[in-house]
Amino acid sequence: MKMALLVLILPGLLTSAAQGNRSFYFLMGNELELVSRHVPAFSFPNLNNKVEHKVCLLLGSDEQPLLFLAKISTPVCADGECKLAHINVYWDLQGNYSGYEASNELPLTKHEHDPFLEEDYQKLHELLMNSNSILGRRSITELVDSKPANELRLPSGVDGVSSATKKEIKSVVIQGALYTSYTIWRLVHGEVVDKIKSYYQTHYASSLIENFLYAPYEAYQFAALRAMDSSHIMEHNNRIIALFKESKPLFRTYLFKKLPDNFLNNKEVTKEVYKSFSAIDINSKTLLIQYLNFANPAAVQILSSQIGQMSRNQLRSYLKFLSGDKTVVSKMTKDNLGRVADSEEYNHSYLVREFLALDDR
C-alpha cells in the first residue's frame, strides 16, 4: 500500500483531516510509512448483509507486523432504503481502532445523500476513538424514539430521522448520519477486535514480549506485561522501571502488582523506583508505601523527604511502618520528620507531631 499523502503530526495524536481527494485520520506514529506489503489475514461478517469483510495485515520490510487494515463497503440502511458506505479502517496489533480514510469520490453520506463535511469526518473519527460508546450497547431498534417524528411534533422532512434520535444517542453520532455512524462503529468495534487479537497471538506469540514491551503504545505494553512472568520482569528491569515512571496510573498500578517480591531487594532499583514518588499518581504512591516491607531500607529515607506529598492515610501507613521497625529510622529520616512537623504548608503535619510526641515518651 502506497501512501501518497503527507500526514500532519499533532502532539500525541497523529491525524490529518480532509486532504486532496480523501479524508484521513490516524492515531499512531509512522507505521504507515514503513509498510512494504500486506497479507490477507482473516475475514469477519457484516451483520447487515452477511458479506465477509477481508482484513489484511500490513508488514514492514523486516516482516514486522505493523497494522491491520480492512477496506470496507457496507450497506447502511434506514427506513427500508440502503446505500453503500466506503471506508478503509486501520487497527493496531491489539485490535484497537487506529484510524480511517474515506475517498472524496465515494464520500460518506448523510440523510438525503448529502456528502459528509470535514467536521463530519472529524466527528466520525472521534466517535470511533471511543470504544466505550453507547452505540455498543444499543440495538438498531433502540436508536430512535418509537413514535414517528411527526407524532413527537418534531419537524419532519430534512433530518427527520435524526430529529427522533434518542437524546443520549444524538450527542454521540454525526447529525443526519445516525445509521452510518452506528453501522461503522459496530463494524470497527465488533467481532474483528477479538479476531485481530487471536490472529496476532497465533502468529506472533513467541516474539510478543520483545515486540510489545519496548513499543511506545500502552495497549502493547499491557499485552507484553500480561504475557510476562517474574523471570521476564527481572530480565527487563530497566524497561520496567522506565515504564513505571512514565506510564498512566492504571498501567503503573498493574505493573506494580506484577512485580515479584524480590524486585525491590536491590538498593539501586529501590532508589530508582522510590525517587519517582513525587512524580507519580496518588494511587501508585499508596502502593509504594504498602510495599515498604519488600523494598530495600533505603526507601524509608527517600520517602521521608516526600512526606509533604502524602495523603492522610498514606502518612498514617508510613508512620505505622516506622513505628513497627525503629531501626529503619535514620538520622536524616528523623530530621525530615521534624521539618514536616513544623511545617505550616502540609495539611497533615499534626499527625507527624503526634507521632514524634509519642516517640519521645
Add this chain to the structure above:
Amino acid sequence: MFKVAGFFVVIQLITTSLFAQSSLLIEAESFMNKGGWLTDPQFVEQMGSPYLIAHGMGVPVEAASTLAVLESIGRYHVWVRSKNWVPGNWKAPGLFTLMVNDFTLPKVLGATPGWTWEYAGEIEIGTSEIKLELSDLTGFNGRCDAIYLTQSSEKPPQGGESLLTWRQDQLKEAWNPNEELAYDLVVVGGGIAGCAASIAAAEQGMKVALIHDRPILGGNASSEIRVHTLGIYGKFERILKLIDTEHYPNGSPQAKADQQKRDNNVKSYQNIDLFLNTRAYDAVAEDNRIQYVDARHTSSGERKRFRAPWFVDSTGDGWIGFWTGAKYSYGRESVDTYGEAWEAWGELWSPEQPDNIVMGSSVLWRTTEETEVQVFPNVPWAMEVAKDHKAIAGEWYWEFSRNDLHQIEDAEEIRDHMLRAIFGSFYNAKQDEENSLLRLEWVSYLVGKRESRRLVGDHIFTFKDVVDQTKFPDSVVMETREIDVHYQNNLTDPAEPDFLSTALFYKTEKYYIPYRSLYSKNIDNLFMAGRNFSCSHVGLGGPRVMRTTGQMGAAVGFAASLCMKYKVGPRLIYKSHLSEYMELIEQQQ
C-alpha cells in the same frame, strides 16, 4: 487543680464536697433548637458521635441554641469538640463561635485539624441554667460534636476508646440500653431494600421494627440524596411502586413528591414500628445467632435494644453482619476467582490480582438561576481538589474512590473531598459572566455510597451468573438492566479531576439472583438485602440499583414470614420449603 481554684472556694461549697468540680458535657446534636445546623450521624463509628454541621453552601446558617443546667455556678473551662475539615495555608472553611449566656467566647472554633477538643477559653458563669449558642461564621460546613464545660483543668480525652467511655460517664449513659423491645423481625436500614423487606414481612403478619438513622426513608432514593430508582419490578411491582421514584434526573427536587409517597405508605402499615433518627450501633450474636441489635437516637441519645428471632441487614454497609461476625468481602476479587473477565476492559473491569478498589461515593448537587446577580465566595481551600474544573451541576459521575480510602472508615474524608470538588468547580464556573445569576440551590451533605462491605451468603452472585443467565431453582430477583461498573477517570488520564468517573456497561438479557444470596452463610438468622447482599465486586455492578435492591428486600420479607411459620432459619426455607416460598412470591405478581 487549676490556678484559680482557691479563689472560687465559696462557690464550691454548694457542691457536695469541697473539692468536687462540676462539669457538663452537652452533645451538639441534642441542642433543643438546631437553627440552620443539621445533624450528621454518618460517621459515628469513626469519630464517635453524631454532630451538628453548618451546611449553608457558603451562606452562614442560623444559630443553634440550647438550654442546660450546671451543677454549680462559677468559673468554667470551655472545650468544644470540632474539626478544621480542610487544614492548610488558608482561613479554615468551617468557622464558628460559641456564646454562653450572653457572652461570645472570643476564640474562633473549627480551626484545629482532625477531630479534637478546641479550648474555647475560660468563663465565669453566674447562673445554673445556661444558654449555649453556636454561631456559624462561614456557611461552609463548620462542625461541632460536643461542648464540655468543666471546672477541672484536665483536657477531655482526645479520641478512641477512652473518649467513648468518658463520654458515657459524662452523659451517665450506659452502653447497654435499659429499654428492650421484642419483634418478629428487625430490619436495620430504611433504604429501598429495607422498606420493601419491612412491607413484605408486615403484609404476611409479622411484627416488624424498621430502624433507620435518618428522619425520612429511602436511603439513596430519599429527597436528601435524590437518586432515582432504576431496574425492573420483577415479581414485586405492587410493593415497589409504594416506595420507588419516577425517572427524573438524579438530584432533582422531584424527589420530594416521591418522598412523601414513600413515607406515607410505609407509615400506613400498622405492623411496622418505624424508628426514625435511630442508628444501630451494635449487634450481638451467640452461637451464630443474633440475639439483639442496639440502637441510639441520633439527637436525644436514647438507647433501645431490639430482640427478634430474625434480622435483616439493609444498611448498605453490612453493619449488622460486621458486628456479629458474618463473613464479608470488600474490594475487587481477582479475575480468576469467579471467572469475571471482560476482555475488552481488562484491568478496569476485573483485575488480574485482587485489590481494595471499589466503586466510589457521590454527593449530588444542583444550581438555580436567579433574577439578580449571585455572589459566591472565594474558596481557596477547595481548589486543590477542583483545580480548574468548572461545573454548574453534578450527576452520578461525580464520584470518588481512591486506594488509600475506605468507603466506610474514610467516608467523612470522601464526603469532604466531594464538597471541595463541588464548591471549587462552582467557584470556577462563577468566574464566567454567563453564570453570574446562578446560585447553589442544593448540595447534599449525605454521601451516597455505591459499594462497601458485601456480606457472604450461601451463593455469591457474580458476573458469570449474568453472562450465563443462570436460572436458579430459587431465582427470586430478576433484572434486565445493563451491568455497569465504574472507574475513576484519572486512572486512565491523570489530567482528569480525581472526582469524576466513567461507567462501563455490559448489555444483558434477563438475569436472576437466587435467594441463597440473601442470607448469611455463617450467621444463622441474618438476612441481607440491598447493596450489601452476597455478591462479587463485578456481581454488584448490575443489581445495586434500587428497584433490584427493592426486589431483594421484598424477597427477604416473604422468606422471613415463612421462617416464622416454620420456626426455622433462612437456609431451611431453601432446603425444605422452597416450593411454598416460590409460590408465595409468584402470588405477588
